[in-house]
Amino acid sequence: MRLGFHVSIAGGLERCVRRTLIRRCTTLQMFSGAPVQWARPHISDEDCAAFVEALAERDIRPHFVHAKYLLNVSSPDEELRAKSVADLCEEMAIALKLRAAGVVIHLGSVGDEGAVEEGTQRVARAVDAACHAVLDAPAVILENSAGQGNIVGAQFEQLAEIVAATHCPERVRCCVDTAHAFGAGMALHTPEGVEEMVARIDATFGLERLALLHVNDSKVPFASGRDRHWHIGRGEIGREGMTRIVNHPRLVHLPFVMETPGAEADDVSNMRRIRRLIRPENRPPLPPLPADLRR
Numbered sequence: 358m359r360l361g362f363h364v365s366i367a368g369g370l371e372r373c374v375r376r377t378l379i380r381r382c383t384t385l386q387m388f389s390g391a392p393v394q395w396a397r398p399h400i401s402d403e404d405c406a407a408f409v410e411a412l413a414e415r416d417i418r419p420h421f422v423h424a425k426y427l428l429n430v431s432s433p434d435e436e437l438r439a440k441s442v443a444d445l446c447e448e449m450a451i452a453l454k455l456r457a458a459g460v461v462i463h464l465g466s467v468g469d470e471g472a473v474e475e476g477t478q479r480v481a482r483a484v485d486a487a488c489h490a491v492l493d494a495p496a497v498i499l500e501n502s503a504g505q506g507n508i509v510g511a512q513f514e515q516l517a518e519i520v521a522a523t524h525c526p527e528r529v530r531c532c533v534d535t536a537h538a539f540g541a542g543m544a545l546h547t548p549e550g551v552e553e554m555v556a557r558i559d560a561t562f563g564l565e566r567l568a569l570l571h572v573n574d575s576k577v578p579f580a581s582g583r584d585r586h587w588h589i590g591r592g593e594i595g596r597e598g599m600t601r602i603v604n605h606p607r608l609v610h611l612p613f614v615m616e617t618p619g620a621e622a623d624d625v626s627n628m629r630r631i632r633r634l635i636r637p638e639n640r641p642p643l644p645p646l647p648a649d650l651r652r
């Protein structure tokens with residue numbers, strides 16, 4: 358098991374490493390720029406190399422890049438889709454430079470009129486383009502959704518369909534966000550719901566294809582179709598649900614990445630809280646806080 362957060366890169370990669378250490382992460386996820394702007398900052402080769410070295414030095418691995426929120430690779434709007442695919446290709450090149458394990462993408466919305474089946478085919482073509490554009494690049498990681506606004510990926514079957522429809526299935530992996538699964542109708546606040554999630558992963562895209570878990574509690578009720586992340590154990594999935602998820606024998610080998618709201622202090626307490634929920638035999642050692650970051 359590895360524990361980490363989605364960590365901000367505001368101010369540069371060095372600041373990102375610093376935030377990662379303060380949060381005592383052993384894995385992480387990041388954006389490569391601003392998630393709601395098409396323009397992206399230039400990241401120099403030197404900065405990349407220093408970043409890769411800093412993570413390796415502390416044994417922080419794997420790390421993931423999350424694509425921009427602007428991306429909509431299943432949109433019926435051709436211009437937006439083309440722009441999204443082009444940006445995904447750039448993201449793959451950056452992820453390669455950063456030595457990331459993969460690029461996590463939301464599957465986009467087909468809009469009010471669209472059919473989700475058409476969306477899955479469009480996602481598959483986008484994945485093909487991304488794999489083709491950057492041959493040695495890391496995996497494309499498909500994330501499940503809560504289903505709001507006709508976003509593709511509310512059912513694990515749709516992720517499996519996309520994998521089956523790509524020409525590069527060996528390059529495609531999946532990410533399950535617990536808050537999204539809960540919103541999409543998986544009763545993760547109950548023991549049966551957690552078992553159902555694992556069984557459905559098994560029956561669709563397969564556990565071996567799961568690259569990471571986004572471990573988030575949910576601020577909105579079960580099966581709401583909505584996506585509002587909340588602090589670990591303090592939301593509608595709750596303490597018991599979260600405890601079952603983070604100790605599930607079929608999931609404990611995975612990197613767990615939290616995307617909980619708030620600032621540094623909130624992250625530090627979410628890390629403390631998730632560690633308390635994890636049984637000692639599953640709990641990874643806490644990385645020491647570097648001397649220059651102690652306060």
Ligand SMILES: [Zn+2]
Nearest residue numbers: 423461463500
């Ligand atoms: Zn995401």
Ligand SMILES: [Zn+2]
Nearest residue numbers: 534537584586
């Ligand atoms: Zn979310």
